[in-house]
Amino acid sequence: MQFRQHQRAAHIRTARLIGLFALLLLALTVTVNLLQALLYKLILPFSVGFPALFFETNTGLVMLFVLGGCFVEAQRLRDGGGPRVAHWLGGREVRDPDDATERRLLNVVDEMALASGQPVPRVYVLHKEDAINAFVAGWGPDDLVLCVTRGALDRLTRAELQGLVAHEFGHIKEDDLPLAMRVLSLVWGLSLIHGYGRTLMAPDEKGHVGPLSWLIGLVFSITGWLGWMAGKMLQAAVSRQREFLADASAVQFTRSRDGLGNVLRKLWHDQQVLAGHMRHPAAGMVSYLLMNEPGAAGCLSSHPRLSERIRRVCGTILPPMPAPLVRMDVVEPRMLPTGGLALAANTVPTDPVLSAAQARQMREARSREALIRLNNLVGPTERRMITLALMMNIHNERECALWHHMAEGIHEAQRILDDVAALAANRHILEFERLTASIANDPIEQRRALVESARDLLRADGKVSPRERLWWLALRHRLSERQNRQAYMRPTTGQGHDLQDMSLDQMQHVTALTTYLARFIPIDETGKGLAPAGLAWFKGVMSRCGRPTDVSPGSSPDADALMHALAGVQELSWMMRPLLLKAWVEEAVNNSAQGVLSDQTADALRLAAGLIDAPLPPMLEAHYPSKA
Structure with a gap:
């Protein structure tokens, strides 16, 4: 599976789908005007033209309902954000648990937050849900929540739980949550036209229905229903592409296919044998946010087929896997949350020795986080730019300017430089050796281009120091043809x-x-x-x-x-x-x-x-x- 290609393709398809949604609103407005014009001519066949502001009024009504409904729904979703959604589904927040599975969950969440470079969300457990599922909700870091079902805690191994949580962090990293909520708001706005049409068709207090009112309501109801269906289909299509992207991100964060792949296989088994349904009646409200939406199929399904997701993750379609209860043989200690050292940085200790120890801990924590993020960058261009950053003088303005020019098109290029600068000093050469060992398998043209780029970068300020030349020679030597390097290792004799x-x-x-x-x-x-x-x-x-x-x-x-x-x-x-x-x-x-x-x-x-x-x-x- 070529994860970078899948990510780029998913981004492009999502942008196209959002554009189609705008076209949908335009098409809906045109359809309403056409149907209203046809209805007007059927009622008054001998009339000349249309009343003043006829089309403007129809357009205004459509926009009022769709955009106004979108605004109202968005405000409602913003009220409480992610925690409100978690409470709707009966979630209980996990803070400092005694339960071994919940402690393991918090540790996994902390690990995936570091691996993805994302903030740590508030964690909720849905204790009444036996199905394997999870979702994230919220508009941003302030109201971000991660909800995991009790079934996932009891029936997934640690590696599988990492895959499940990493998938949800993929949604966070790609900013999927605001997108999902906005699309939901648009769909709800489109449904208001259908609701308005039903209201016009409803009888009054005396049980009478005006023919004209009924006909206009019929037009709005039919058009609104078509708009609602099209909006639901579009929402499902957007969600399907984001699921593929989140799956690719999960493999990137965990550096393993097996964890997420086994989760998808267990979900597939649940659908076939146990139906895998969520019990809470409000689960349908967030079905598009779940790890998988049970029971839905076809164009209205907000998730792609599990067999297709398994094929993309594992490279082939593997059969469903049963999900029995997992025995916890080892009780994990609770690791220090990521924010603990940041909190210590804001305190002013009175003991200078303690202050030095805290500073060292913070440097070590930043180095570990930077190392995890750098290891998660597996694209060929990213690997080459990290190698160059490790070789150059980060404090040299000319070298940094040329590096940024070479790094054009890389997402968050400055983050790479910041992470390299945050690495512990004795980690730089280890990363250099790791990356060059991987790059040594690239085509000769790419290796030669990297050596030339390193030469240009190191002399960007007009001079190459003896130390920089040593780094460049080491790069060229490590990327040289393996058969040529073996000549240096031959057991030469006669030298004493x-x-x-x-x-x-x-x-x-x-x-x-x-x-x-x-x-x-x-x-x-x-x-x-x-x-x-x-x-x-x-x-x-x-x-x-x-x-x-x-x-x-x-x-x-x-x-x-x-x-x-x-x-x-x-x-x-x-x-x-x-x-x-x-x-x-x-x-x-x-x-x-x-x-x-x-x-x-x-x-x-x-x-x-x-x-x-x-x-x-x-x-x-x-x-x-x-x-x-």
């Missing part, structure tokens, strides 16, 4: 087992590359190389290679000499390259403040390790969090 066994040519290559790295290794926390520390680092590495301790680095190699030196070091044996990297790392630790590598120094060493295809020493690997 110690750095002092290197030949003169090999020593020249190592010296040149170490000279280049000495310009920014070690690096302090401000990103500036320290000349005394860099010189001491160079001499320490050279002494391990058997060079005199008074050797000086000399001039740094130019671009051609650097590439030649790098190729020579890459030709070292599989035993020599790890020894060289170990010397780089240990001497960097010896010459770093308090013997602790800065994040910039560790990143430079890790990039260098990738360039020479050497495994990370434990001392360097311990600087980074586990990839898991």
Whole structure:
């Protein structure tokens, strides 16, 4: 399933359907005028023309009922918003539950809020509903609610509950709720014409019905009924497309097809065996908001066929799946809600140690949230732009301006930059490696274009620093053809087992590359190389290679000499390259403040390790969090 393509297609179809709704109102107005004109000629066949303001009055009445009814219904829906809808259906809000399934639900909601980057809604449980279902309601973050049936809590596994909740967050992310309420208001407005026609056809207190009044009412009733039916069909069509979009978003948020796919299969089984009906009589009012609308079919169904949704999510039509009660073997602890750290940020603690701890917690929370959002961006263009953002200097105005130009057409491009900036410093290179490992499977033309874009971006300010060149070389190396990279890993023989066994040519290559790295290794926390520390680092590495301790680095190699030196070091044996990297790392630790590598120094060493295809020493690997 190509989720990005489905999302774009659903957006286009929804826009077309909304446009058709406007055309429907215009067609309804024209139809009313035509029928009223025909009725007038049937009653007065010999009249010339039509009375003054005849068509204007008919048009005004149609607009008054439709638009006025829309306004009235919208105001009613705004009164109370999502909580009112939840209370209509007998929902009870879940805050700090003792029930294990409700605690699991709150944890899942918090997780999906982070994964989707959306606000955490108020959570309600419909305890009298045994069917598997859920919906979200509200106009915005202030009145947003998520309602889940008791049947969903009792009969879905955790992964399936994630798929169900993620589907509802898909509606929130795509701003479906205001759209659904506005369409509902329009349909209700269209139904008023039918109601007005029925009123004109109704007898008065004496039981009399005027023929003219009855004929006019018949016209309004028939036209209004047609308009109401067309509006319901349009509402159903809009809802169907948004369901496909929410399904795609759910897979994006959970990064799994199985959770949502199994939910849809269990819903299908409920429809076939148990009918899957909601018990509350007001459930029909929000049928188009539910995860699935039981019993409806054809053009008036607000949801697509479950078999089609399963096919799009799973890639094939899988059979229905029974939904027995799920046993809770593990009782989850209640996780800290997302808003907890934000609340702490607004408090002023008296203990400075506590303040530092809170600040660290908030940074870690922002980093985790940013990491989740970045991992959820799986489009090829998004992956490339995140890679470039990880390489560039986010505080460089020219580089940022060029990056935004390259990112034209990406939704919320600034959010990508903000999330990259929020990442923990020791997470940048891990994300760089994750993304480049994925991009390495792209066609050669796309990989070459990314390398060229990185080159243009890093020199946007007219200069390329030694550190930026190292990032660019690492990008080019990681995106190179795999068979060419394997040549560097061949077990070359005859090179000895110690750095002092290197030949003169090999020593020249190592010296040149170490000279280049000495310009920014070690690096302090401000990103500036320290000349005394860099010189001491160079001499320490050279002494391990058997060079005199008074050797000086000399001039740094130019671009051609650097590439030649790098190729020579890459030709070292599989035993020599790890020894060289170990010397780089240990001497960097010896010459770093308090013997602790800065994040910039560790990143430079890790990039260098990738360039020479050497495994990370434990001392360097311990600087980074586990990839898991």
